[in-house]
Amino acid sequence: MRQVYLDSAATTQMRTEVIDEMTRVMKEVYGNPSSTHSYGRSAKSLIENARKSIAKQLNVTAAEIIFTSGGTEADNLAIHSCVRDLSVERIITTKIEHHAVLYIIDYCKEKYGTQVEFLDLQECGTPDYDHLEKLLKDDAKKTLVSLMHINNEIGNKLDIYRVGKLCRDHNAFFHSDCVQSIGHYEMDFASLPVDFTAVSAHKFHGPKGVGFAFIRKGTGLKPLILGGSQERGIRAGTESVHNIIGMELALTMAYENLEKERDYVKGLKEYFKNQLTEKIPGVKFNGNCGDHENSTFTLLNVCLPCPADKAAMLLFTMDLKGIACSKGSACQSGSQKGSHVLTNVLRDEDLNKPSLRFSFSIFNTQEELDYVVDVLVEYLASI
Incomplete structure (x- = not known):
């Protein structure tokens, strides 16, 4: 896998x-x-x-x-x-x-x-x-x-x-x-x-x-x-x-290596954002994360167009496919509560949809991101 x-x-x-x-x-x-x-x-x-x-x-x-x-x-x-x-x-x-x-x-x-x-x-x-x-x-x-x-x-x-x-x-x-x-x-x-x-x-x-x-x-x-x-x-x-x-x-x-590595990771984030926007109509980016000027280049918090009752298995499915991402802070991964950040930022209509945090590093590649997009597209098409 x-x-x-x-x-x-x-x-x-x-x-x-x-x-x-x-x-x-x-x-x-x-x-x-x-x-x-x-x-x-x-x-x-x-x-x-x-x-x-x-x-x-x-x-x-x-x-x-x-x-x-x-x-x-x-x-x-x-x-x-x-x-x-x-x-x-x-x-x-x-x-x-x-x-x-x-x-x-x-x-x-x-x-x-x-x-x-x-x-x-x-x-x-x-x-x-x-x-x-x-x-x-x-x-x-x-x-x-x-x-x-x-x-x-x-x-x-x-x-x-x-x-x-x-x-x-x-x-x-x-x-x-x-x-x-x-x-x-x-x-x-x-x-x-x-x-x-x-x-x-x-x-x-x-x-x-x-x-x-x-x-x-x-x-x-x-x-x-x-x-x-x-x-x-x-x-x-x-x-x-x-x-x-x-x-x-x-x-x-x-x-x-700051300038070189930052440019590389920033490019990964922009590529991932563009691929999601192109292949998943209705996708949203939480907070300022879709804006390079007002957010870090290292992460993208993605709100997916998926009904709440169909979202429960999303993170589990990603893990089964070998993809490590997060629905919030790792320090809260053992908690059943939702993200306190998203609770205070998102409107109710988006809060009920699944959001995933993807964060990047110099060890990632565009090919990996293509794979993740394909998995998300497949999951959303199956519900």
Whole structure:
């Protein structure tokens, strides 16, 4: 059976070079980075060189990069500490953020009584920037704005510079989950007015279980995990050396090949979109994902012209045909609930139709996309 992987927004295939380098590190550099002997010093040196390299890619200082287990931990660190330690009493966000953000905001609301304000959304799912500005003008309470740079389900791109400037102008903290953008877009945090962000290595062909938080110096963020002085005292626990090295190499390769690989993946998305439009009358593209300017080049969220009672077997059928895609965030794959993003974006008539998220990478081909289109056409013709 043919195998086609179109779920790179959930996780990406690791580059061979990354696997080889991680294997070498596991074999040769196994000391604890906190140990003072030569084995420990060797591991520590690798970590600090990786930190400097990552910081250089983002145009920040090495001290502003804190290694974590991934994006979820980095999101939790920033939001929880802002409320607990930095006197934030109000959080402004949207209802279509990743659950790594929404769940910790709910926790802060329950535990600390934090006021939560949800921005209005435009019809396509883009936050209403005028509403944000209006809310920020009421600055009686110390405020954190948390808005993701690229939505992981519908691909919408936030005007991150505009939001950051609004936050600076009104003395608010700005946290942005950049899990779907780091490694795919150039990011200059020296000029980008963001205070905190979250990154996961497995979104740009690196290993799972490792990421980092960017924490702008001077913000005063405090640790959530205690037990050691690792990561400048912000994140206790022995560092995962091989994962950190794999992440740094994956990020370096992503930016070294950025223009070429982005053009290739963008071409795949455009080709897939055109084939679907031509061969499936009535197909729709959710959010801004059909628009290159206002969405990421890495995914397409497709609403298919199919009755709700005939849609239940669609994802199962795709899997039987060897096609990996998603009906929403991979973090929610075990839930029977529908997508909270689509629920807040789509009209009822489209919400009752099946939507699938297809996400692309450099390892995909046009031939694979032709196969997927043929499977969809065959399925829709059979109902």
